[in-house]
Amino acid sequence: MKLFSKVLFAFFVLLFISSCAKEKTATNQFRVALLSPGPVSDAGWNAAAYEGLQRIEKELHAQISQIETKTPSEFEEAFRDYARQGYQLVFGHGFEFQDAAAAVAPNFPKTVFITTSGNTVRPNVAPMVFELxxxxxxxxxxxxxxxxxxxxxxxxxxxxxxxxxxxxxxxxxxxxxxxxxxxxxxxxxxxxxxxxxxxxxxxxxxxxxxxxxxxxxxxxxxxxxxxxxxxxxxxxxxxxxxxxxxxxxxxxxxxNIPAAFVEMAQLVRDGKFEGKIYRLGMPDGVVSFEIxxxxxxxxxxxxxxxxxxxxxxxxxxxxxxxxxx
Amino acid sequence: MRRPTEILRQMALWFLPAMLAFVSASGFGALLVSGFGYSPLLVFSTLWEGAFGDAYRFSETLLKTVPLVFTGLAVALSFRTGIWNIGAEGQFLAGALIVTVFGVKAANLFAPIFFLLTTIDIFLSGALLGILAGWLREKHGVSEVISTIMLNMIVLQFLGYAVHGPLQEAARTYPQSDRLAEVARLSQLWPGTRLHSGVIIAVLLAIVLWLVLFRLPFGFRLRVIGQNPHAARFAGINVSRHIIAAFALSGGLAAIGGAIEVAGVTGRLYENISPGYGFTGIAVAMLGRLHPLGLLPAAFLFGALESGARALQRNLGLSSVLAEVIQGMTILFVVLFETRWFRELLNKRLNVK
Known part of the structure; x- marks a missing residue:
């Protein structure tokens, strides 16, 4: 029985230590999170979104966080977790995030949820659509x-x-x-x-x-x-x-996906966000024609x-x- | 009548390898994160907070446990029978596909008929995939490891075709199905969370499978085949037929898991509906020592790891791959602690004759 009780003891010690850890308190800083459907090292779709997030950190002095959500069942959870932690803006990088954003949004009116493309609109949910x-x-x-x-x-x-x-x-x-x-x-x-x-x-x-x-x-x-x-x-x-x-x-x-992220974050930070489809094109500097x-x-x-x-x-x-x- | 302490000792003996495996794997995980410059204490407390921090986090942990229970049961049943069904992933997807077909296209049927038809077809979708692999093995000597892995690919591609083609949403904009009709959705158990009645179905099916495997002659025959097919044949058991039956049951279980994931959580079919539940199910079954009730805590542990890993990435910016590493290490240690050398060491320490 000795070994067993030792293991049990160690387990409870760990339990005790971990329960002592406290969650960080929310600050007044502008906080922005990104849900990416794939690894941000993909040199494509997700990397562009992460670059946008990093620009938001640098240019808007925001606190940022990013999570890779692989399956639709994780989307709602991740939106909810960030909203619960007081993030003011959460991006879902793809059409597939619409349902989850709409499901979570009514419970967190102080958080804005933005999906990249899509057509679901709520008072605090909006898609940004690139007008290529x-x-x-x-x-x-x-x-x-x-x-x-x-x-x-x-x-x-x-x-x-x-x-x-x-x-x-x-x-x-x-x-x-x-x-x-x-x-x-x-x-x-x-x-x-x-x-x-x-x-x-x-x-x-x-x-x-x-x-x-x-x-x-x-x-x-x-x-x-x-x-x-x-x-x-x-x-x-x-x-x-x-x-x-x-x-x-x-x-x-x-x-220019990163530019779109910065543009939207700026709107949300300045309190100018509305629940509507945001069409971002040439006038916004998001779409360009490069000869x-x-x-x-x-x-x-x-x-x-x-x-x-x-x-x-x-x-x-x-x-x-x-x-x- | 055995004394309670004796029963406790037996249980400890049974659970100890799995627990030790997890603790050792966590130790390696701690070394790993210190290597990346994070405090192991902070990492583990974040993991804990993420998995059990409050009622909502706990509900998410349970939510992640459910699909793993189904794929775990599917794998445990087949491994007990001595067949290496690596196809739980594909069977899971097949179930997800079938529930979507019915939930979207046939939801106006009379409700009891709808449930009956849908349930049977979900089970059949996985069972037929299993039977195909079983038939290939028994009649043509094709290794089920190969055939089930290949079938995973086929189902995945077929699912991709379905959400780009016949099952695509009516708006035809994105590769996803329409939302399942309300009648096809599982009821929510806990307001404010996403916990659905699938968790009850999971526990019930685990108990049923335990009864089948350990209390019915049929289950006994399956286990005999798993232990020694030659002895089973010598004892007059129709081995081929039982193996194909086990393939069918195993596939059916995984398919029900996939259907519950769609009906309970996502409400739509997407291509990436499963992050590999079928494969994680193998690990869950191993950690649960191929016991239907033993794998419930194993699935819960893996659910907690997944859930906690989200918090790691969210709060610390640490890749959630770490949780996968700990899962993988756990399996390696389970294998180590299942060796005879370790068993004997343990028996000596615990004074078991």
Missing amino acids: EHATYLAGALAALLSQSGKLGMVGGIEIPPVTSTFDAFEAGAQSVKPDIKVNRSFIGNWEDAGAAKQAALALIDQGCDFLIHNADAAAAGVFQAAAERNVLVFGTNKNQNDVDPQHILASCVS NPQLQSQIPPAVMTRLEEIRRQIIAGTIKVPSKV
Whole structure:
């Protein structure tokens, strides 16, 4: 029995010690937390959110905390835990956090819950949606101004509103400068199959399209290959992809996720937050259209001036870019 | 009639290896965190606060225990029968998928019929996966370790297809199903927390499985097969049939766990519904010494670790991977303490003849 009682004794000593530990008291400092759906070391989606959080710490002098939530059942728990600790702002980095935010929000009116994309709105819950449409509109205009054949092509992953919406804007941008331009779109049905994306891109090129845009995530590699093979120009989307193929990627439509985080945190800190869908686009500096410096020479100065004018109008709000999301 | 002290000693003997394993693993965890420059005392007190700090944290610990009980039971039953069912993960997902199909598409059925149909189909989904692996093993000599792991992949991919295709929400925006109808949701037990009636089902099923395994002839035959299939065959037991039955029961148990996770906690089907409950279930079953009632505290311990690990990351910025390391170390130590060398040492110390 000796060994057993020793172990038991040690266990209770540990219990006693641990129960003596007290939780830290809440401070008046601005506190911001992030729920990421994956590791923040992923050099992509989650890393961008964490960079945003770190900028909030530095620029807004906030106290920050981050937790990796792997499954939906952890979302609600994590939201609740941060809210209980008095965090004023909690980000859920993805559409999948909407339900959990809406479920927790009524119990914690002093905490703001923001999801990255989504459409669930409560007095203290809001999604932030990136209006990549501002940039694809510009891409459409630029492509239409430069196109020889008068035909443009779009390759998408899955036909969902966030993707078709960027294509609608591309089309609208093209038609705004050349009303008779033809724009063909093609969807491959997934986000990974670069081979299918390449075939879709080649088919569009065969139809006479001399500019391509994609919104196909990882499968876009196939679009870039097709463009390189047939020597047509393409646009990158979501992040700056100009370096992927500097000879064929004319420009990229970029959403700056960290900037969006800082923007939203600032609103919440200054008490200007409202429960509504926040559309963050070019006027907020969150979405930008980055022209590849190596191909800048292919754009005549007259076209450049025209492009700048459209950009100004989008930022000023005089051009209404169509958006479904 | 045995004396109470004798019973206590037997129980201590039974639990001691598992407890020692956990304490040793925690010791290694403490060394590890000191290596990263954290105070082990602070880390463990945070763990404790996160798991049991107040009523809400405690409810979250229970919540995390539930799926582990089901996958643990599934694994314990199969391991007892001498089959290495590594497929609890896939069977868990299959159950989650089926409950979503019924909860979204067939919720307007007459309620008793709905429950009956749904429950049977949930069980069948896991059972059929198990039977497939069992049939491959018994008829074609395919190792069930390989087949069940492969089946996990197939179910996972199928689930991905479902939430991108036929089961995707009506709005067609995100890869998730619609919310389950109210009738398909489990009732909440404790207002202000997420604790649902699945926790009761888990305990009941553990008791049922204990009765089956240790009080019914069928369970006895399963255990005989697990101990020595040749002896079982010699004693006139139809080994193949029993093994396939064990595969089916094991798969069915895991599937019910998956269905309860959707019906009780998330209310929707997503691709990443399980963070590997099926695999953690193996660890739970081992720590619970493959005993349906013994694995209840084991599942609770792992639930507490998971729950506490959240607090580690939240309050200290320490990666929750640490909890996984402690879980892994616990298993290694269980294996060590199950060796004959340790058993003999223990018996000598406790004066057991």
